[in-house]
Amino acid sequence: MTHTAAPPLLELCGLSKRFGDRPVLQRASLELRQGEVHALLGENGAGKSTLMNILTGVYQADEGHILLRGERLPVRRPADAIAAGIGMVHQHFRLVERFSVAENLLLAAGGRRELRTVPQAVAALRQAAGQTGLGIDPARRVADLSVAERQRVEICKILALGARILVLDEPTAVLTDREAADMLAAMNRMAEGGCSIILITHKLREVVGHSQRLTIMRQGRTVASNLATDALSQAAIAALMVGEHPDGPQRQPSSRIANGPDLLNTQALCVRRPDGGVGIVDLSLRVRAGEIVGVAGVGGNGQQQLADALLGTARVEAGSIELDGARVNDASVARRRDLGLRIIPSDRAASGLIGELPVADNLALTRVRTGRYRRWWLDRWRMRADAQASIAQHDIAGARPDTRTSLLSGGNAQKVLLARELDADMRLLIAHSPTRGLDVKACASVHAAIRAAAARGAACLLISEDLEEVLALSDRIVVISAGRITGECPGGASAERVGHLMLGTAGAALGEAAAHHA
């Protein structure tokens, strides 16, 4: 497909935006052609989401304008964008859980004539699903859908509302490899069918394989625009993004043989899912001091229950968990933290950070009970000073101690969490998808921090659905399938070998899912 002769469908021209005294966008621009997938790239906090929020009417630009087919398009509120055929699928879905898929479409349609009844919504959704190849069932309740299914609903919903320009904000960040491949295939089908797509992603292999052109932002400015993707390597794109040659997440198979004591030891552990289904079964696992053990597997095979049981938020049905020799089956989260357990949860918004609180408070949350901030009153001055130091050390862009955490970009919020958890008292780290949503440079620094923690003698359990990440970091790899450990490889194992073990996992997961729905 060649796009060179096509006129721009959409132009964002010199858009600027300040929040308070902070310029977040500075004359940023982007040009989208009919029928293309255009990747929008940039480090965490570069301003990508803000730019798209202006396009979709969530924010108003302070300066600049938008052209649609060469004509000025005023977008004062989200309804203006929808009326112009522009829709966005956000990182956090905007669906009402108690409603069915069709009811969610009716809600979003806001009473427009052709979408007032459930049969009309069902027909529109079926048509959108047919166009994209994304199967959805309009009658199902959103609460019963998986993350991947909810995402399909969001896409079909905006197509059913008439969107022909789609913004997909990190659509594969929350998906397993297989789901991500399906998603990307659907995206290409939509583009072939005439939709034009802006794809925000941090995964450069997706950019190279699935977009025609790209725009790069850095610190609120557009630093490269309309580059043809097929002329660029992943390394060249990464260099353009950070303005230098970054150390990407590189594979460093360990030659260390950890022979420290077991800091984590689970024996025949069984944990149920919240819905009563099988979570993990008979799972025995040891992690020594100084060792990084990677848990590889297709998502939904018990990884969440394992992390919850170790942290102390899921009940242990049978078996035992020992932290540094102490049995903690029934111990509180606080007691486990006292033993040096730290966790980077997979969903920072749900279980790691409190969005309404300032950054300084989130950083101090777990330290308050150590007495560090106790005087006659809470020592806010010390909290601020500690926060300032953490922000500088972890390079948390856009943050001051008093910034509301929910206002940080996704990647920078993750850095707040890491700054809090990777403290000097950490002895055992559970890192569950620790680099989800992080840019190349931030990924490299998280990986370096985990390696450094292990080198200092911490035991690290890395639970990740990203095989590259598991291979890059682990001294030893175990594969989890249907809640059991089904294989083990040394750190230097090939991707093929681990992949084969995981393929067995995929079959089991599908079987389990089918049984679950039967």
Ligand SMILES: Nc1ncnc2c1ncn2[C@@H]1O[C@H](COP(=O)(O)OP(=O)(O)OP(=O)(O)O)[C@@H](O)[C@H]1O
């Ligand atoms: N409503 C707001 N008030 C104040 N600051 C904000 C607001 N929304 C965004 N920001 C700031 O604007 C900057 C750009 O954020 P944005 O979410 O656009 O970045 P991004 O490129 O999408 O990052 P990521 O890849 O991490 O999602 C960040 O520093 C963020 O803290």
